[in-house]
Amino acid sequence: MMDREPRPSPEAPHGGGNPVGLAHAAPAVAATAPEPATAAAVDAPLPDTAPAAGGRFPLQPLLHLDTLWIQVAGTLCNLRCTHCFVSCGPGDDHHAMMSREEVRAHVADGVRLGVKEFYFTGGEPFLHPQMLEILADTLEHGPCTVLTNGTLFTRERLEALRRLSDSARYALEIRVSLDGHRAEDHDRLRGPGSFARTVSGLARLAEYELLPIVSATESPLEDPAALFESYATMLRAAGLPRPRIKLLPMFRLGREAERTRGYTAAETLLDLPADAFDPARLQCRACRAVTSHGVFVCPLLVDEASARMGDRLEQALGPFELRHGACATCYATGMTCGNG
Amino acid sequence: MADVTRVALFGGIYSNYLALTAALRHMRRRGADVAWCLGDLGGFGPHPDRAADILRGSLVPMLRGNYDESVGLGRGDCGCGYSDPRDNRFAQLSYDYTLANTHAVHREWMKGLPEQQRLEIAGRSLLLCHGSPRQTNEFLWESACSDAFLEWLCERHQADVIACAHSGIPWHRALPSGRHVVNVGAIGRPANDGCTEVWYGELEVGADVRVEFRRVEYDVETLARDMAREALPPEFIETIRTGWWTTCLENLPAKERRRGRH
Numbered sequence: 001m002m003d004r005e006p007r008p009s010p011e012a013p014h015g016g017g018n019p020v021g022l023a024h025a026a027p028a029v030a031a032t033a034p035e036p037a038t039a040a041a042v043d044a045p046l047p048d049t050a051p052a053a054g055g056r057f058p059l060q061p062l063l064h065l066d067t068l069w070i071q072v073a074g075t076l077c078n079l080r081c082t083h084c085f086v087s088c089g090p091g092d093d094h095h096a097m098m099s100r101e102e103v104r105a106h107v108a109d110g111v112r113l114g115v116k117e118f119y120f121t122g123g124e125p126f127l128h129p130q131m132l133e134i135l136a137d138t139l140e141h142g143p144c145t146v147l148t149n150g151t152l153f154t155r156e157r158l159e160a161l162r163r164l165s166d167s168a169r170y171a172l173e174i175r176v177s178l179d180g181h182r183a184e185d186h187d188r189l190r191g192p193g194s195f196a197r198t199v200s201g202l203a204r205l206a207e208y209e210l211l212p213i214v215s216a217t218e219s220p221l222e223d224p225a226a227l228f229e230s231y232a233t234m235l236r237a238a239g240l241p242r243p244r245i246k247l248l249p250m251f252r253l254g255r256e257a258e259r260t261r262g263y264t265a266a267e268t269l270l271d272l273p274a275d276a277f278d279p280a281r282l283q284c285r286a287c288r289a290v291t292s293h294g295v296f297v298c299p300l301l302v303d304e305a306s307a308r309m310g311d312r313l314e315q316a317l318g319p320f321e322l323r324h325g326a327c328a329t330c331y332a333t334g335m336t337c338g339n340g
Numbered sequence: 341m342a343d344v345t346r347v348a349l350f351g352g353i354y355s356n357y358l359a360l361t362a363a364l365r366h367m368r369r370r371g372a373d374v375a376w377c378l379g380d381l382g383g384f385g386p387h388p389d390r391a392a393d394i395l396r397g398s399l400v401p402m403l404r405g406n407y408d409e410s411v412g413l414g415r416g417d418c419g420c421g422y423s424d425p426r427d428n429r430f431a432q433l434s435y436d437y438t439l440a441n442t443h444a445v446h447r448e449w450m451k452g453l454p455e456q457q458r459l460e461i462a463g464r465s466l467l468l469c470h471g472s473p474r475q476t477n478e479f480l481w482e483s484a485c486s487d488a489f490l491e492w493l494c495e496r497h498q499a500d501v502i503a504c505a506h507s508g509i510p511w512h513r514a515l516p517s518g519r520h521v522v523n524v525g526a527i528g529r530p531a532n533d534g535c536t537e538v539w540y541g542e543l544e545v546g547a548d549v550r551v552e553f554r555r556v557e558y559d560v561e562t563l564a565r566d567m568a569r570e571a572l573p574p575e576f577i578e579t580i581r582t583g584w585w586t587t588c589l590e591n592l593p594a595k596e597r598r599r600g601r602h
Contacts, residue, residue, distance in 0.1 A: 064492065064496075066489070110488075111486070111488040112488075113488075113492075114488050114489050114491060114492025114493075114495075115486060115488055115489065116484075116485060116486055116488075116489035117484065117486065117489075141486060141487075141488065142486030142487075142488065142489070143483060143484050143485075143486065143593065165594065165595070169483070170483050170484070170486065170595075171481075171483035171484050171593035171594050171595045171596075172594065172595075173593065173594050174594075209598055210594065211594040211597055211598060225425040225428075228423075228424065228425050229425060232426075242589075242597070242602065244590065244597075245424070246423070247423070340479075340591065
């Protein structure tokens with residue numbers, strides 16, 4: 001799956017920021033949140049309506065649903081990366097795998113809302129036994145990107161993906177996560193030998209002209225342009241003559257929060273003045289994410305009870321209170337988890 | 341044919357004054373009733389004032405693209421929003437050259453251009469824009485836009501036809517509702533199709549809407565010599581000589597990228 005980096009750190013600021021009374025508040029999330037998911041690990045009362053601790057967070061409207069994220073493989077992954085922001089791994093099912101029918105239903109909801117494109121994540125999407133069928137279903141309706149760790153590309157699967165890519169009206173993008181342009185950096189986070197396996201997967205994707213996008217985590221110590229060039233050089237040498245690279249910031253979520261630290265109370269958008277807030281900076285102006293537990297504001301916060309907005313997309317169209325440290329990272333960097 | 345209006349729409353002149361001259365001649369010969377440029381006069385090619393003089397002299401109106409907005413306002417970059425450092429390097433070279441060589445009178449004119457234009461023809465509403473109706477520098481690629489999204493755009497902006505440019509590769513989608521979205525491509529740079537000719541869009545609007553793309557030849561070698569004399573990057577010259585894009589490729593979806601050489 002994508003480099004899921006962070007998830008809600010235990011210390012992540014919470015509580016506070018009741019939207020009622022906010023100058024730019026539209027109906028609060030509470031007004032649109034349905035019943036909590038059944039038997040979910042995110043069963044906490046939704047949304048978190050704890051009284052404000054003396055401050056308030058900006059409210060982010062959904063301007064339009066451009067992007068629907070589908071955590072199709074749940075949290076099942078063949079790797080156990082030490083920085084995974086949704087804490088995925090072998091045997092992990094704290095978000096369950098989604099059935100082909102579940103995916104179809106969410107895709108149909110998205111189509112009714114005018115969705116532009118779909119992204120599939122996990123876990124590792126290619127562990128889903130019906131991933132190719134799900135992709136074929138969804139490519140009927142719009143462009144699809146699969147976020148993968150790149151270690152499961154058999155010839156048969158690559159041939160099937162190329163056939164899908166050629167026959168579909170819409171783009172099929174394969175996005176592969178790397179956490180270093182050197183094996184030692186990547187393997188430190190993802191396990192010994194994983195760099196070689198992923199780079200080999202990338203080379204095979206290139207051989208089938210599937211033109212994979214490599215997504216990599218930025219290092220605060222490295223200049224982004226230099227980092228970009230280092231990746232491009234490595235990828236060309238590995239047999240990818242047309243490298244496509246996307247850099248993402250690190251989020252202090254999930255296993256990353258345990259590995260280093262979570263967000264502190266100071267690292268949020270608390271008390272950002274309403275007139276200084278630019279709602280166009282955040283990807284949640286245009287996305288929602290679905291997992292087996294329902295609809296969340298974005299693919300990063302799927303382990304945050306307060307980020308769950310409903311069972312179905314129609315219930316998740318209201319504004320979102322930007323109370324999480326990850327929201328501040330998105331806001332500061334202007335990043336999007338999407339390809340663009 | 342009296343009840344059919346022929347609308348010629350073109351994007352991205354990119355200072356290619358020779359292609360502009362050829363395209364305007366082509367539109368006249370085809371008997372276009374209306375013509376509009378959907379923005380981006382400068383960038384990429386040589387001597388931006390030549391294209392500005394020709395377009396303004398032709399009285400064909402133009403929308404303000406992201407490039408025109410940046411040049412008009414004297415901003416620091418073209419506003420395409422690339423992240424690949426190589427793309428940014430070439431985009432900046434091209435932008436700095438264009439800004440330095442665009443006369444203040446033309447820059448002032450660019451500032452005052454409309455971002456969008458609505459045409460009401462035969463009971464249909466055509467919305468002309470640069471990138472998309474919601475964002476001047478949004479890239480609308482054929483393979484990256486679902487029908488559902490394009491229907492929403494038309495509905496949201498109350499348009500029977502949306503015509504845009506910005507991305508440089510022409511395409512047309514007749515939507516299930518009967519509405520249309522047309523990206524008219526660019527006349528300043530080939531469409532990454534291995535041909536040196538450039539394309540514009542011709543819409544016939546009457547009882548139906550018919551969309552054709554028209555191919556225009558121009559004097560590529562003269563433009564290449566001009567570009568070399570102005571010390572514009574050899575990569576740009578290669579593009580106009582071969583028809584394959586060599587830079588600013590990062591936003592292309594896999595499907596469109598695979599059709600190209602780079």
